[in-house]
Amino acid sequence: ANFILGSSFSNNITFKNSVGSGADNTITTNSFTIPFPIVIDNFESSGLRSFKFGNNFVSTSSITLTSGILDTGVYDVTIPSFASNNSNVRTLNLGSGTWTINGNGTVWNILNGTNLTLNKQTATIVLNNAFSSSFYGGSKSYGSVVLDGASVQTIIYGSNTFDSLSNLRTVSQTLQFEAGSLNTFASFTVTGTSPSVVVALTSATSAIFYMVKTGGGTVNLDYMDISYSYVSPPATWVAGANSVNSGNNNGWGGFAPPLPPSNGFMAFF
Numbered sequence: 001a002n003f004i005l006g007s008s009f010s011n012n013i014t015f016k017n018s019v020g021s022g023a024d025n026t027i028t029t030n031s032f033t034i035p036f037p038i039v040i041d042n043f044e045s046s047g048l049r050s051f052k053f054g055n056n057f058v059s060t061s062s063i064t065l066t067s068g069i070l071d072t073g074v075y076d077v078t079i080p081s082f083a084s085n086n087s088n089v090r091t092l093n094l095g096s097g098t099w100t101i102n103g104n105g106t107v108w109n110i111l112n113g114t115n116l117t118l119n120k121q122t123a124t125i126v127l128n129n130a131f132s133s134s135f136y137g138g139s140k141s142y143g144s145v146v147l148d149g150a151s152v153q154t155i156i157y158g159s160n161t162f163d164s165l166s167n168l169r170t171v172s173q174t175l176q177f178e179a180g181s182l183n184t185f186a187s188f189t190v191t192g193t194s195p196s197v198v199v200a201l202t203s204a205t206s207a208i209f210y211m212v213k214t215g216g217g218t219v220n221l222d223y224m225d226i227s228y229s230y231v232s233p234p235a236t237w238v239a240g241a242n243s244v245n246s247g248n249n250n251g252w253g254g255f256a257p258p259l260p261p262s263n264g265f266m267a268f269f
Contacts, residue, residue, distance in 0.1 A: 026051075036061050050068065050071055052073055059079045061079070061080065062079060063082050065090050079100075094119060106133075113140055120143045123144075125143075135155070145164070146166050149169065173200070177229075182212065191221040199225070200225040213232070217236075227245075227248055236253075240255075
């Protein structure tokens with residue numbers, strides 16, 4: 001079945017069980033910006049049914065995957081938020097396009113990732129937020145995730161795996177991870193660039209979180225303010241000569257030397 005949306009729609013739409021055996025369903029928006037939430041709830045006793053996009057999808061409201069399969073294919077998705085926070089059997093195929101998430105608050109909500117199959121494919125997720133945002137990754141694997149916009153705070157929840165986590169923001173910001181979480185990165189390039197553009201890397205609460213670098217190579221950062229982080233392999237993570245060790249860290253190399261005592265006397269070693 002094909003669903004062609006136009007400007008006559010004004011209310012929430014829930015796509016329920018499709019008709020037919022194993023037939024894919026295509027959502028085509030005809031370049032119309034959707035002003036209402038879309039819910040995919042598409043499980044049948046005979047199995048999951050798939051919804052695919054027929055063009056780039058732009059909405060001023062959310063997408064929720066309750067059950068079934070959402071497959072964005074080669075198309076870009078621009079929405080304020082995405083949610084799939086339940087234990088139903090469902091599949092998210094992120095496709096090969098760019099997901100631009102431009103809302104604030106909880107912008108990616110897979111707090112409960114039970115029975116969710118998330119196929120990262122080659123998609124890029126851009127968190128293009130004006131204010132603080134939370135990314136509940138559901139302890140899933142992601143490709144490229146990019147921090148963008150004017151946001152000064154991002155919190156990442158769950159023990160996730162990223163091909164890359166990078167930064168396009170040009171303001172000082174805080175990047176926080178859930179206490180006790182272990183996130184894995186093939187590439188991590190979220191770094192400060194000057195004394196006026198500093199990245200504070202810390203826990204969402206005052207407790208340790210863990211980060212692992214895979215695939216060899218070194219994470220070279222600078223102008224960081226780092227606390228509560230345990231990183232591995234040891235010395236693979238280099239904080240940089242202009243970075244500050246704010247305590248409760250382990251495994252880092254390359255912090256700035258400590259300041260001399262402030263008692264008016266010069267310390268000699």
